[in-house]
Amino acid sequence: MAKQMDYKTIREIFRRFHEAEPEPKGELNHVNAYTLVVAVALSAQATDAGVNKATAKLFEIADSPEKMLALGLDGLTEHIKTIGLFRQKAKNVIRLSQILVDEYGGEVPNSRAALQGLPGVGRKTANVVLNMWWRYPAQAVDTHIFRVGNRTGIAVGKDVNAVERAIEDNVPVDYALHAHHWLILHGRYICVARKPKCGACLIRDLCQFEEKTL
Template identity: 60%
Template sequence: MNKDKRREILVRLRDNNPKPTTELEYSTPFELLAAVLLSAQATDVGVNKATRKLFPVANTPQKIWDLGVDGLKEYIKTIGLFNSKAENLIKTCRILLDQHQGEVPENREALEALPGVGRKTANVVLNTAFGWPTIAVDTHIFRVSNRTKFAPGKNVDEVEQKLLKVVPAEFKLDVHHWLILHGRYTCVARKPKCGSCLIEDLCEFTEKVD
């Protein structure tokens, strides 16, 4: 795909949704970190249902630490892998309290040192909470990037590096959200909704469906 076609795709996505954001509900960097940590292999809808009950009771590292693992599990037991996620979130809270004054660090290395936090989660927090032009590649972005030929790659790291290379600076802050939403609602896994896609004429997917 050439750069002119990529730019037109980004312009259309921007015009359609000028200020995109995550569908996870949060009000602080810590709430976002907790929600993203809980969202692995789970839906944003499911995570939001749990955090709507959890955050009014405990939405800081100290308060969640005070709940303890078993107390936290009661709030997140509807989420997949809740046992390991509870352990990781409690450990994360302890590290934030001991090493970062209870604050979420605006630092990739420090974020990736937290239990259950990998590169993708760190990218989401840096982008959404702190405004860094990072691009977190999840299954939706990986699929859209490869299917459309916008930024093909064999794995998420390859796609991330390709996106960082080909996306112009003016779009970098928001492209992660545009591509996720496009993959979640239009360019879906089993049967993409090509007939109602706003970039269908620019997409290089060869097996388009009506």
């Protein structure tokens, strides 16, 4: 595990990320806060591309909790059967849709605690929704961000919660909103798990990873 980087180095890293991509975007397709919650819940242990393929037609007919409930469990299951763990995910989506109708007037709540009270929505999912829809600088740490944070020294921690805190504590506030997306995209396309593409890396000279590839 690398040592936690100093402020000056982290600031330069995010300056470069910002220069290369000022407005990084999440890759899950959605049309409103509800479809974002559903898409993120479906993305657990699945690829964004796979989720987008499954939800393309689903969100055309069920873009609200009321419409999802009208579609029903069997109808939803048919749409998402190409996604891993689809049966349990379908049950969660129907249950969370019912809760949104019964307790929140069909609207998606914008507090982390309320979001985490929905079936199939954990802290990471809640943080993604808070960040992407309400533009709150929440840091959703997945396997990519955990790897990049520890490998580079940007955000060092033994578990995802520790890495989340390290990002919040060490990333300059003016870069915090997009930090999640810059790090996840960097981990997804450059700082990959088995053979990182160090030759194409914007921050190679600042990264602490000792086993850099050519």
